[in-house]
Structures are given as structure tokens and as C-alpha cells.
Amino acid sequence: MTSILTADGTPLKDSLRKAERGRRAKAFLLVAPLLLFVLISFVFPIFEMLFRSIDNPVVANNLPLTIEKLQKWDGANLPDQETFSLVAKELLIARENSKVGKIAARLNFESGGMRSMINKTVRKVRKYKGNDYKKALIQFDKRWGKVVTWKVIKRIGQRYSGVQYLAALDLKVNADSTIGLQSEDRRIYVKIFLRTIWVSVLVTIFCLILAYPVSFLLATLPLRISNLLLIMVLLPFWTSLLVRTTSWIVLLQRNGVVNDILVALNIISEDGRIQMIYNQTGTLVAMTQILLPFMILPLYSVMKTISPSYMRAARSLGASPLTAFVRVYMPQTTPGIGAGCLLVFILSIGYYITPALVGGRSGQLISNFIAYHMKSSLNWGLAAALGTILLVAVLILYWLYNKIIGIDKMKLG
Amino acid sequence: MAFPPYVGVGGKITHYTFIIFCGFVFIFLIAPILVIIPLSFNSEPYFTFTEGMISLEPEAYSTRWYADIAKNPQWAFSAANSIIVAICSTFLATLLGTLAALGLSQSHMPYKSAVMGVLISPMIVPLIISAAGMFFFYSNIGLAQTLPGLILAHAVLGTPFVVITVTATLTGFDHSLTRASQSLGADSRKTFFKIQMPLILPGVISGALFAFITSFDEVVIVFFLAGFEQRTIPRQMWAGIREQISPTILAVATILVVVSILLLATVELLRRRSERLRGISPS
Numbered sequence: 060m061t062s063i064l065t066a067d068g069t070p071l072k073d074s075l076r077k078a079e080r081g082r083r084a085k086a087f088l089l090v091a092p093l094l095l096f097v098l099i100s101f102v103f104p105i106f107e108m109l110f111r112s113i114d115n116p117v118v119a120n121n122l123p124l125t126i127e128k129l130q131k132w133d134g135a136n137l138p139d140q141e142t143f144s145l146v147a148k149e150l151l152i153a154r155e156n157s158k159v160g161k162i163a164a165r166l167n168f169e170s171g172g173m174r175s176m177i178n179k180t181v182r183k184v185r186k187y188k189g190n191d192y193k194k195a196l197i198q199f200d201k202r203w204g205k206v207v208t209w210k211v212i213k214r215i216g217q218r219y220s221g222v223q224y225l226a227a228l229d230l231k232v233n234a235d236s237t238i239g240l241q242s243e244d245r246r247i248y249v250k251i252f253l254r255t256i257w258v259s260v261l262v263t264i265f266c267l268i269l270a271y272p273v274s275f276l277l278a279t280l281p282l283r284i285s286n287l288l289l290i291m292v293l294l295p296f297w298t299s300l301l302v303r304t305t306s307w308i309v310l311l312q313r314n315g316v317v318n319d320i321l322v323a324l325n326i327i328s329e330d331g332r333i334q335m336i337y338n339q340t341g342t343l344v345a346m347t348q349i350l351l352p353f354m355i356l357p358l359y360s361v362m363k364t365i366s367p368s369y370m371r372a373a374r375s376l377g378a379s380p381l382t383a384f385v386r387v388y389m390p391q392t393t394p395g396i397g398a399g400c401l402l403v404f405i406l407s408i409g410y411y412i413t414p415a416l417v418g419g420r421s422g423q424l425i426s427n428f429i430a431y432h433m434k435s436s437l438n439w440g441l442a443a444a445l446g447t448i449l450l451v452a453v454l455i456l457y458w459l460y461n462k463i464i465g466i467d468k469m470k471l472g
Numbered sequence: 473m474a475f476p477p478y479v480g481v482g483g484k485i486t487h488y489t490f491i492i493f494c495g496f497v498f499i500f501l502i503a504p505i506l507v508i509i510p511l512s513f514n515s516e517p518y519f520t521f522t523e524g525m526i527s528l529e530p531e532a533y534s535t536r537w538y539a540d541i542a543k544n545p546q547w548a549f550s551a552a553n554s555i556i557v558a559i560c561s562t563f564l565a566t567l568l569g570t571l572a573a574l575g576l577s578q579s580h581m582p583y584k585s586a587v588m589g590v591l592i593s594p595m596i597v598p599l600i601i602s603a604a605g606m607f608f609f610y611s612n613i614g615l616a617q618t619l620p621g622l623i624l625a626h627a628v629l630g631t632p633f634v635v636i637t638v639t640a641t642l643t644g645f646d647h648s649l650t651r652a653s654q655s656l657g658a659d660s661r662k663t664f665f666k667i668q669m670p671l672i673l674p675g676v677i678s679g680a681l682f683a684f685i686t687s688f689d690e691v692v693i694v695f696f697l698a699g700f701e702q703r704t705i706p707r708q709m710w711a712g713i714r715e716q717i718s719p720t721i722l723a724v725a726t727i728l729v730v731v732s733i734l735l736l737a738t739v740e741l742l743r744r745r746s747e748r749l750r751g752i753s754p755s
Contacts (some may be wrong), residue, residue: 079580082578082580083548083580083581083582085575085578085580086575086576086578086581086582087575087581087582089571089574089575089578090572090575090576090581090587091575092568092572093568093569093571093572093631093635094570094572094587094590096628096631097590097591097593097628098590098623100606101593101594101602101605101606101628102590103609104605104606104608105597105601105602105605107605107609108604108605108607108609109605109607111608119635164738236576238631270497272490272493272494273494273497273498276490276491276494288498290740291498291501291502292501293740294501294502294505294733294736295501295502295504295505297685297733297735297736297739298505298727298729298732299688299706299725299732300730301689301691301706301709301710301713301725302505302508302709302725302728302729303504303505304713305508305709305713305717305721305722305725306502306504306505306508306725308713308717309507309508309519309520309722310503310504310507314519314520315519315520316507316519316520316521316600319520319521326605336508348500348501351497351500351501352501356486356711380486406600408599409597409599409600409601410511411598411599411600411692412599412691412692415712416710416714426598426599426600429600429601429604430600430695433600433607433696434695434696443604446600446601446604448597449601450597450598453597453598455592457589457596466585466588466592
């Protein structure tokens, strides 16, 4: 079979393929600058940050010989004399490079009290002239004489490990190297994760309950009126988040507008003013209001396309208004419900600003703890581990959203 | 309202309950924004309506909090920072975003959905994670605590909005228009600027406005990346809310509400114009 040739003699198939390749390259070239920009300054930094959750360079880099020695240690009895003198010498070197603080802090995250042990030891070792480091160190701080201490150093000395993930899930490595629960007072993160999910579920449900009737109204009203009302939905969307959070503080605080109205209407007494802000209630109310447009807009855009004749047909065939609505109208709005709920849930699970400002103690979510470990406690490894868990959850939901609705269908305003 | 004859009493009650419920939702949406406007003119340093304000006495109202803003150089300084960062990052985001949208909307684009997924991700990833990642990244390359660093960081956050709005205007773009233009002798550059550009311009501008408001309103990244010298208005407001909330915050908030009303009005006008241009009936 002879192939069809173009005017210049090349087979048509090749020529077409070449043209197609050219167009693909052209399309890709248009996208490339942004893709590179996002990959380099957004995706890569996030992965680099998350890598810190398994990367423990501090002890491994500053006590390398000790850690190497400890690899051969049986873990049953105290390490030998040589290990003791190695750790003493390496701590002194670390002191000269001013790394002791970092080592002490890292060990302290793992086991409370080790900061003082390291600092005390470094202070005393400097003045020590003898050779029996084993005896000396145990004398400086009796914790050096415990096998557990050495096990902690060995574990934290591993360059790559999942200890931060254990900490993020309220687990710890026991003295006998089994994994167990953290002590009662240090078990916080699982509770916070559950609270974050609970708050996000509640916000999503509240948004759906409030948004559904409003979207229905907007979709059934004449265009002229619904366009006006739509502006009331879009205005909060365009208003600064901090402005809206400020207004909720003004409205809900003890001497705020809502309490004043309730007192003026004699619903509550002057002393019975309700604390509605700086707690979980405040977070819920403010987040619901802030995320409501993200539920109304997708619902509205789906409802707009549903022809009213389906409902009329159902009614004329004998369905009651309720049956017609539930059996005929609502199933057609599922794509909108799915899109709105997923979007609101994704946004609320990572929410930071509003809980930080109006949440008080009981309204803090996981993002607030990540920020705390990033900015205040400087436990970046733990912040990264908590962040990875949060990000994985969000990415699964994002993937689901793309699968069900498609990101190219996402609309703004 | 006129009901069809078959609607009974129950139906009417349901209908009115429904209307009242919707009314409450609209109040819930809009009241927090509107309530701060009169409160910002309170002559007392309170966050609630004084008796004088309710009985509309002129002495109960004053513009002293606005005078406060003018007096405090910190606000002018952070406003300047906010505007510089927002304008530069919007420019960058709009340029890159529009180019990418042009590529993405071609049927020849390889790996379209994966690429789209990456490009939209800055909108989806929780801000605190983006901020933490960028904090280390920009510190390493020496751009932390500088305006260029902040501009680049905000530009990334703004691009998804541009990509989405421009892609939306390009769907339903009639490609026979470009073919017609080319068959009439226009080269591809002329076709782009004379035919394609005017049609997608509304999308580009509303994307740019989204990017602008994203940057202008952003505080978490600023929190991690900016030093005192790069304070923006939201950062300044954050400090105000956290430390001691004074009515000056309400005055600033009112100004921001007015700005957002103007932006919203612009976007709405553009959207309607774009729909008219593309021959889609307004919706």
C-alpha cells in the first residue's frame, strides 16, 4: 500500500504528525512560564518544607561519632567508656560552633528535661580534667546513667526517621522500644485533628442549610431581581477577610451589638450577656458567614440550568409539592451540592485567620498549631509533620473534586 | 404575590416561611459588613451604638477615627506597601496567567488536566502550609523580608484566579473568528490583538481584580515573609485586632468595604459586557 504524499513529497501522516507536534509545543510554551513559576516558587518549597518532617539533621550532624558508635550498641546495658568520652568531646566541639542550644532543644522536644541535662553537662565538662568520662558524666547528671537517655539520643541521631509523625499522632516510643500513647497531658494533636474535622463538617452543613433555599430563590426569581440579590452574595466575597472578622468581633462580643439587642428586647438580663466570641461558637459563626458564598455560587449555577417544567410535570402527575421537590428537583442539584460542600470543606479544614482571631482557646484548629510550631516553639519538624497530614487530606479532597466536578468547571463570581 | 389557585393555606405558609428564611440569610451575609460603617462614625470609643447614635444626635457622630488614620504615619506607610505589592503581583499574575490560559484552552495542550491541577493548587493548599514553605524558600534565596519576595509570593497566589477567569472566557470562544480574520489577510499577531484580545479582555481584567484583592487582603504570607518594613494594611489590622482593638480599625475597615464595593461593581459590569460581546444572554 502506498502512502499518500503531500506536495513536497513527505507522507501525509508524517506531515500531519509534525504539524500536530508543532501545535502541542506551541500550546505548551504558552503554559510553561507559569508552570515553571508555580513549580519553583510554590510546589518545590512546600515539598522542601514537608521534607523536614522526616529529616533530623541536628543531632546526626553535631554528634556524628557518638551516633556511629551507638549504632553498634546493644541497648541493654550502658554504653562503654569510649562512647561517654566521645559524647563529652563532641558536645564541647558543638559548644564552640554554638550548636549546643539546638541539640538541647531537639532532645528536649523528644524527652522533657534533656535541655537542662545537656546544658549542665557542657558547663561542667569544660572544667573536667580527668579521664573517666563515664563516671564524671553520671556524676554531673544522673540521667547519663540511664539506658533510656542513650536510647533517645540514638533515636534522634537517626538522620531520617518518622518520629515526628508519631508525635503528630500523639504516639511515642516507649523505653522498651515499643510504640505507645503519649502521656495524658501531652495528647493534643489527635484531639485537634478531630476538632478541625468536626468544625469543618459543621461549617459545611450550616452553609448547605443556609445556602440551599437562597440559591433556590435566586434561581427562580426574575433575572432583574436575582441579579440585585446576587450582589448581596458577592459583596461579602469581595470584602476583606479581616474586615469581616472584625465585624464579627464587634457584633458578638459581650458588650457588642447582638448582646445589646438581646438585652434591649429583655431576652437576656444585663448580667446574663452571652459569651459568643473567643470560643468555638465564634469560630463557627464567622466561618459559616465567610464561606457561605462558596456554597451559594455553585448551587446557584446548577439550579439556574434546571428547567421548571420538570417540577410542573411531577405536580401534574399527582405528586405533592414536597414529593415533587424531594424526588424530582433535589436529585438534579446533586452536582451543585457536591461542588459546594467539597469546596467549603477544603477551605475550612485549612482555615487559619478566623480561628486565630476569634477562636479563643476552644476554637483553635490544626492550622493554628502549625503556625505556633513554626513561629513560637520553632519545632519545625513537628510543624512539617502536622502540615503533611493536613496537606494529604486536602489533596485527597482536591483530587476528588477534580474527579467528580472538574477543576476547569470552577467558577468565580 | 399572586398564587396559582391550587395553592392551599399550607402552601402559602411554606412560601412565606421560605421567603423569611432567605431574608434572614441575606441579613446574615450582609449585616456584618454594613454594621461597621455607622459604628466607624461613633464619637465615643465604643463598639456599639450609643443612645445618642440611635436618636440620631449629630454630636454622637464624628469623623475622629478617620482623622486618627490620617495622623498615624503607620497606616499611610502600610497602605503604600499594600498597594505596591498588590499592583506588582497582579501584573505578574495576570501576564503569566493569561498566557497559560491561552495555552490551556487549546485542544492540542498535552497533559491538560495534570497541568491545570498544578496551576490551581495555590488556591487549594491551606495558606499556612504555603506560607511555611515559602518562608524557608525565600529565606534561603535571601528574599525574605523584602518587597520583591512578597510580590513573588503573592503573584503565585493570584495566578489561579486569572487562569480560571480567562479560561472561562475562552470556553465558547468561536475559533472561526480567528480563521475569518486570517483568511482576510491578518497575520497572527494582528489577529490576536484585534480579534482575540478584545474578546477575552473582560476575563483578563476580572482575573486581575481577583488577583489584586487576593494580594491586598492577604495576611498569612505577610506574617511569615514580611518584616516591620514590609507591613501591609491587613498585617496592621491584624496587629490592631490582636493587641488592642480601637475604633480606628473600624474606620479602616469601612474604607476597605468601599474599595471592595467599587471592585465588585467593576467586575459585574465587565462580566455583563463580556456576555453581551460573546452573544450569551446575560445571566
